[in-house]
Amino acid sequence: MNWTYWKPLKLTPGFDRTSLAETLDGGQSFRWVQDPADIWIGQWSDNVVRIRFSDEGHLEWSTHAELETPDTKDHLLTYLGADTDWESLKDELPWRSDPHLRKSIEAFPSLRILRQPMEEALLGFLCSATKRIVQIKQMCRLLAETVGREIAPGYWQLPTFAEIADTDPTNLKICLLGFRAKYIQGTARFLAERPGWLAETEALPYPEAKERLMHLPGVGEKVADCVLLFGAGKLEAFPVDTWIIQTLKKRYGLDGWTNRQLAQFGRVHYGPAAGLAQQLLFSWERREKSAM
DNA sequence: AGGCAGGTGGCCA
DNA sequence: TGGCCACCTGCC
Numbered sequence: 001m002n003w004t005y006w007k008p009l010k011l012t013p014g015f016d017r018t019s020l021a022e023t024l025d026g027g028q029s030f031r032w033v034q035d036p037a038d039i040w041i042g043q044w045s046d047n048v049v050r051i052r053f054s055d056e057g058h059l060e061w062s063t064h065a066e067l068e069t070p071d072t073k074d075h076l077l078t079y080l081g082a083d084t085d086w087e088s089l090k091d092e093l094p095w096r097s098d099p100h101l102r103k104s105i106e107a108f109p110s111l112r113i114l115r116q117p118m119e120e121a122l123l124g125f126l127c128s129a130t131k132r133i134v135q136i137k138q139m140c141r142l143l144a145e146t147v148g149r150e151i152a153p154g155y156w157q158l159p160t161f162a163e164i165a166d167t168d169p170t171n172l173k174i175c176l177l178g179f180r181a182k183y184i185q186g187t188a189r190f191l192a193e194r195p196g197w198l199a200e201t202e203a204l205p206y207p208e209a210k211e212r213l214m215h216l217p218g219v220g221e222k223v224a225d226c227v228l229l230f231g232a233g234k235l236e237a238f239p240v241d242t243w244i245i246q247t248l249k250k251r252y253g254l255d256g257w258t259n260r261q262l263a264q265f266g267r268v269h270y271g272p273a274a275g276l277a278q279q280l281l282f283s284w285e286r287r288e289k290s291a292m
Numbered sequence: 293a294g295g296c297a298g299g300t301g302g303c304c305a
Numbered sequence: 306t307g308g309c310c311a312c313c314t315g316c317c
Contacts, residue, residue: 129300129312
């Protein structure tokens with residue numbers, strides 16, 4: 001394999017190992033794998049990038065040599081949210097008065113929200129309905145290898161919706177999508193007829209963008225919020241999934257509240273960076289459960 | 293071995 | 306609005 005030399009990657013705040021793993025492989029993106037040497041290998045758009053900690057504990061990156069451009073590092077920094085002040089956002093969360101939030105920040109002190117290509121986030125979360133992360137990753141990998149383009153030996157890019165709209169439906173069948181296939185195909189056909197529709201949606205304020213996304217088949221409130229949070233930098237998006245429902249009911253004593261009420265509680269209690277709070281609590285709750 | 297899974301859409305009261 | 310159910314099928 002032909003990789004560029006390792007180069008330092010400076011981020012503020014710096015990653016600890018746990019937060020890095022949770023950020024890359026905790027259900028925001030489904031395109032990162034960890035090799036036996038604890039090196040993370042990830043893909044988005046036409047990027048193939050590696051991240052590791054050096055022996056001295058410093059974060060380093062390298063890229064597939066055939067795909068390197070002068071902008072690769074900038075693309076990586078953007079993807080990792082380097083243009084966002086995470087320390088300030090974290091500090092603005094109500095952790096001083098909220099022990100659950102405080103514990104999740106202690107567990108994942110440098111967790112970030114990724115800034116993925118919106119189209120890839122949409123595809124990933126269209127796959128996500130009632131599936132575990134490992135299975136969503138499997139579907140994405142199969143979609144890339146079956147419908148996507150091989151951009152370097154052994155590395156396939158996730159298909160665009162235009163490519164999905166053009167592919168034979170039997171190709172989707174072998175990607176283990178189940179009932180999600182008809183949503184993905186429906187969304188692909190809708191978008192194929194409307195070039196620029198997603199980019200326009202990304203540029204809208206959060207409420208309008210969410211309303212628009214929910215016209216797509218297979219996109220309800222939860223998927224729309226995930227796409228806007230992880231694929232458009234809308235940090236006020238607050239995805240209400242089974243985990244956060246469980247957390248809010250159990251930890252905050254909100255048994256009997258409807259999902260709509262829980263969503264409202266989240267927006268009010270956590271504020272403009274509710275999405276960051278959601279991901280912190282999601283990660284914490286998931287780890288607590290797996291430790292039991 | 294069989295129930296469950298980062299939901300959505302449709303239908304009923 | 307709120308609740309219930311079908312939807313596919315690979316994995317733990």
